[in-house]
Each structure stands twice: as structure tokens, then as C-alpha cells.
Amino acid sequence: MWSAGGILGGVVAVLTIFIIHWTYKWRNPRGSSNGGVLPPGSMGWPLIGETLHLFIPSRSLDIHPFIKKRIQRYGPLFRTSLAGRPVIVSTDAKVNHYLLLQEGRSVEIWYLDTFAKLFNQDGDSNPATFGAIHRYIRSILLSYFGPDSLREKLLPQIGQMIDSTLRIWSRQGSVSVKEATATEQKKMIKMIRNKLREKRDSPDQAFEGDLLDQAVKEMNTEKFLTEDLIVHFIFGALFASFETISSTITLSFKLLSENPSVVNDLRVEHVAMIKKRENPNSSLTWDDYKSMPFTLQVINETLRLANVIPGLLRRAMTDIEVNGYTIPAGWTIMVATSAQQLNPNTYQDPLAFNPHRWKELDSSVLSKNFTPFGGGMRQCVGAEFTKAFMATFFHVLVTKYR
Numbered sequence: 001m002w003s004a005g006g007i008l009g010g011v012v013a014v015l016t017i018f019i020i021h022w023t024y025k026w027r028n029p030r031g032s033s034n035g036g037v038l039p040p041g042s043m044g045w046p047l048i049g050e051t052l053h054l055f056i057p058s059r060s061l062d063i064h065p066f067i068k069k070r071i072q073r074y075g076p077l078f079r080t081s082l083a084g085r086p087v088i089v090s091t092d093a094k095v096n097h098y099l100l101l102q103e104g105r106s107v108e109i110w111y112l113d114t115f116a117k118l119f120n121q122d123g124d125s126n127p128a129t130f131g132a133i134h135r136y137i138r139s140i141l142l143s144y145f146g147p148d149s150l151r152e153k154l155l156p157q158i159g160q161m162i163d164s165t166l167r168i169w170s171r172q173g174s175v176s177v178k179e180a181t182a183t184e185q186k187k188m189i190k191m192i193r194n195k196l197r198e199k200r201d202s203p204d205q206a207f208e209g210d211l212l213d214q215a216v217k218e219m220n221t222e223k224f225l226t227e228d229l230i231v232h233f234i235f236g237a238l239f240a241s242f243e244t245i246s247s248t249i250t251l252s253f254k255l256l257s258e259n260p261s262v263v264n265d266l267r268v269e270h271v272a273m274i275k276k277r278e279n280p281n282s283s284l285t286w287d288d289y290k291s292m293p294f295t296l297q298v299i300n301e302t303l304r305l306a307n308v309i310p311g312l313l314r315r316a317m318t319d320i321e322v323n324g325y326t327i328p329a330g331w332t333i334m335v336a337t338s339a340q341q342l343n344p345n346t347y348q349d350p351l352a353f354n355p356h357r358w359k360e361l362d363s364s365v366l367s368k369n370f371t372p373f374g375g376g377m378r379q380c381v382g383a384e385f386t387k388a389f390m391a392t393f394f395h396v397l398v399t400k401y402r
């Protein structure tokens, strides 16, 4: 006869064996169906993996300590587990370049945020719809924010907006900046939805010739353009532009205030340009923007250090062989471009703000080691807009303020 203590002991023993076996399998995942070798690394604790280490905020411009420590321990390619998913992190410039060019072949984009909702990534969206939405969003954003629109329409508007904002700020003792909370984001989504309905219900009255007008008009011809999709698209575009440009400009302000000689060199370039103009008060033009080598060096150096998007997320669609290791199909890949931009082998004294370094940097090295806007078919559609915006900001700042 089994005693109660014996049964309990048996259950505990079976449970212990199960937990040990499960933990062993968690910590030692299989490389692939045909026995490929996984990159070195640790999968951390069951379920939570190493997520908590990654979310510890870093106040330095340096590579995040989570990544830095693991590069030192395992090399440029390592495995981990984040947010319940097995992940390969790559900080290797050649591997990253290769992976970004593999979009739609062996890897696909993997969004964790607003964009996942937009593309209904975890829902039932089929690849053809996904592709059509992606092409639509790229082309509509490029037509409103790309080089042609900047040249013909946007640059003077950006100039006026920066000018009036700085004028107001310069009269204040301090300026408070804050990030939008989840409640404010919800309010914003509601506001966009109301605006969309207003435009849809009375198209003639509410027509302003903007991106939202065009999307609303095309709801009749493009089947995938639902109300929800447009709302998330507009919110996503605002988020992608606002979050990134504001933090880059904020950092540039800090870096310039610590480096008065750079401000001086910028001022020389911009004042010389104003002297060539017929109307010294006109705002920066496309030709001005394209003929300011030092300003572009300052922009590059700020983008390099800002590392606004420290890693791009992808999902392996097939087993991928790189550097003698296998990235198994289905695993998430973090293409950690931030590590490339702070690599001392490419950028001497990588944490120093030194715009002059750009004169000497070899363009072939840079094509793989300077990717603030990503690469391949997912490259940022707002890249030119961002650079022109920053150039205009510097123009107003150094010509009108001390």
C-alpha cells in the first residue's frame, strides 16, 4: 500500500525531473533540424530569459551594457531570450549588412510595437496584403516627405516652424520636454480617428490636401485601406518621425553646447552661405542644404552617437548559416547596428563627438558601419527629411542665436 507521504514524494520527484528536463531544454535549444550549431550565449531564466537585463535603462551614449558585456563574453554573434522569444543578436557589420539585404528571402521584418498592429502581423494578414500595405505606405510617405517635396514645399515650412518655436523658447526661462504617456497616445489615436471621420463624411469642406486627405480618398480604390489601418498608419508615421527627430535634435543641442568650436565652424559655414544670397532672411533652400559639407558632417556625427534605433528586429524564415553558426528558422534576430557605429576599429575614440572625423572616413567602410536609417528595402523613408530638418535647425540656431 502507498502511503500519502510516498505519493507526495513520487509527485515531487516526477515534477523535479520534469522541471530539470524542461530547464535543460530551455537553456540548450536545438540549432536546427539538421543539427546546426547555435551561436554561443545564454537563454537566461525560463520564460523571462534575459529580458530584464536589456530593459535596464542606460544613461550613456555607449553600446547598451547588455550587448557590450555579451560581445566581450561570446563575440559579435550571440544567442539570448527576450520577451519570451529565442533571439540571435548580431553586432557583426558584414552579417548585419547581409541580413538587411535578405528581407523577403530568408528574413522578414518583425515589429513589436505600433507597426505590428498596423500590419496585423500577429493576426490573419496574408503576405500579399502585407506587401501591398508596405509598398503603399512607403510610396505615400516618400511622396509627402521625400526629396521632391522637401525641395518644392517643405523646407521653407520647416524653416518657419523652427524659427518661430526657437523664438518662443528663447524668451522662456526653461523649456519642459516630456514623453507621451500611453493615455496621451490613446488620446492622439482618438483625435486622428475623429479627423479621419470628419474628412470622410464631408470631403469637400475638410480638404486640406494633406496625407490624411489622400489616404481617405483612396479608401474607395485600395481595398486594404480600412479606417483602423489609416489611423494606425498616421499614428505610426507621427511616432516614427517625432520620437526619432526630437531625441536626435535634443542630443545635438547637448553636444553642441559642450563643443563651442563646432558651433563656431557651423556658424562660419552658414554665415558664408547667407552672404551669397540676395535675400539674407530667406530660409534654407535645397541647394543650400546640399552644399554644406561641415553641416552634413555634424549631422552624421550626431546620428552616429544618437543611435536612436539601437537594433532592428527580423525573424528568420529559413535556417540561416553565418560565420559557422546557424540561426534557426522562426528565431527573432536583433540586427544591433548601434554596436557598428561605436566600433573603435572604424571610429577612433568612438564616444567622442568629432564631426571632423567624417572627412577621412572611407565610404566603402561606412556603407556597412554607418546605418542609422537601416538598409535594404526597409530603409527609412524619412532619412532625407531628417537630415534636411537638422540642417535647417542648425541654420536657424547658429545664425540667429548665441
Ligand code: HEM
Pocket (backbone or CB within 6 Å): 109, 134, 138, 141, 145, 237, 240, 241, 242, 244, 245, 248, 308, 309, 312, 313, 371, 372, 373, 374, 375, 377, 378, 379, 380, 381, 382, 383, 385, 386
Ligand atoms: C533621426 C531620425 C530617424 C531615424 C534614426 C530613423 C531610423 C529608421 C530605421 C533604422 C528604420 C529601419 C527599420 C527596420 O529596418 O526595421 C526606419 C524605418 C522607417 N522610418 Fe525612420 N528614422 C528616422 C526618421 C523618420 C521620419 C522623419 C519618418 C517619417 C517621415 C520615418 C519613417 C519611417 C518609416 C515609415 C519606416 C518603415 C520603412 C519600411 O518598413 O519600409 N523615420 N527608420
